[in-house]
Amino acid sequence: MAYVAVKGGERAIDNAHAWLHEERRGDPDTPAISVRQIENQLGRAVDRAMGEGSLYDRELSALAVKQAQGDLIEAAFLLRAYRTTLPRFAYSVPIETGAMRVERRVSAIFKDLPGGQVLGPTYDYTHRLLDFSLLEDTPAPPRAVPRGDEHHAMRRGDEHHAMRRVPDILGQEGLLEADGGADGEPVDLTREPLRFPADRDARLQALARGDEGFLLGLGYSTQRGYGGTHPFAGEIRMGEVSVEIEPAELGFAIDIGDIVVTECQMVNQFKGSKTVPPQFTRGYGLVFGFAERKAMSMALVDRAMRAQELGEDVTAPAQNVEFVLYHSDNIEATGFVEHLKLPHYVDFQSELQNVRRMRAAPQADSDMAEAAE
């Protein structure tokens, strides 16, 4: 009897999950991939899940990537659902990216500058040719080429001197707007709902957690004329920074560990207004791990969302704060898009009856008209 088909069933769910488990493992004749391997060899995937999951823990992120079979949105979701259960000990003091132990630092606006251009471990200038030698399981590779030559002075563990950030250099002349001052505690979107008008702290937090693809598309749209911001990549830097907290009972900051972040400072044209002389404005991006594409996109969208504040016309999607912030979170988005596969037959049934009734109404009208003739 067809009615049986209506019944969902606990067994079906259990079986589906058992199947999933089996599929995740793959062919049991191949060795299982270890979390450590993922952490070491799929670093960009681990970084992305960490950023969008907004939890800095490379091992757990690698675990999430493994558990999610490499589905990075699913991995970020796993991290988020775990993160939300963690107690909150303290808020850190702002990290000092000026004191970063830089692994990569490039500026597109100065040919050379104090500290130099540091390419670091980049895909830039690689030729995208499949490297068939990677098909083989290779033994441990030789150490990377020493990078001690010319202006690539940086190497992990080297005694480093703090590299000044490019916007700080530019700011000396007053040509670049000052960094926005922090007034009071920043908003925390993981504790409080988004409210409008959303200040820049809330916007930046949402962007830092936002979906890389969504931000990339929006950032790209500003370059193609939908809310142009005339950006220059003032500086992109990636490396380790110290995280410090200042417990009230101590009265001074203590170092609780290091994290790798990518920071992007976009420098954008601004024609000035009656009260403000022409100067460059900023778009800011900061992401966990090595996530340059995301940091750059974030900086473009951050600047685009400042349109209203700077007296520019708000016409494009990237400038619409409500539009951007309500749709940038891929955990929210994926949940709601995918909920469409849940049963909707009660609603669909009411729509069916509704359409039948609406189709019947004009029919009845014309029947009546015919009968009257």
Place this chain on the structure above:
Amino acid sequence: MKGYNFAYLDEQTKRMIRRGLLKAVAIPGHQVPFGSREMPLPYGWGTGGIQVTASILGADDVLKVIDQGADDTTNAVSIRRFFAKTAGVRTTTETAEATVIQTRHRIPERRLRADQIIVYQVPQPEPLFRLEPSRVETRRMHGLADYGLMHVKLYEDIARFGQISISYDYPVMVNERYLMSPSPIPAFDNPKMDMMPALQLFGAGREKRIYAIPPWTRVRSLDFQDHPFRPINAPHACGLCGATDSYLDEVVTDDRGGRLFVCSDTDHCATRRAEGHVGADGFKEAAE
């Protein structure tokens, strides 16, 4: 469950949600923003309802979870298991036995009592969102009770189709003050909300809103004097229990247009059949 608090959420979060619920009860139909947490189930799959249920659940409660009126749909099974695991509460499929009922898309046919609470899962708490996507704007409209936009939409429906074309998530006025989304229940269920003895709570996790209808509150489906509200249902009796006053699901039985209409409320149908009611297709099933 080891490593987790009773009903998953920590007590601070529950307290925050309960404060939101109290405010929501005090202002019937008003959407209260709350710090919705990431749950181990996806947004859009009942996280709002789950958080509300988790916040009100006590060890003695008996929980019923339905989706599309049924206790055995996959997502209802999943949510019921979640609470059985994290809170260890007793669960039931019987409407009469439950103290808390979490639902998606239906209100049980059996009239709820004053000692019961119904928790609705809400995908989109803003009733005006199809007409005005900006929540800044709609908040202003609610503040001013400026609902002209919705009345114009209903009027345009009548002008174009001769009737109001909304069949589910049919907007209601709560206590003659706030326009409210009843969640995507069929319009058939709307009248049950009016003067309901049970407390009605609504949770929208992704949109981070909570709202409520206190017991014995007027809930009016929007309409016009010359076009009164008409709930829709299939013009059939339940094939299994013969009920003519319950909301019906349409089940496709073959590829030649065969249809079976059955109660969407599985507990209602099972109870009636246990009482000896038999529908036209019920004999067939028994014979097979």
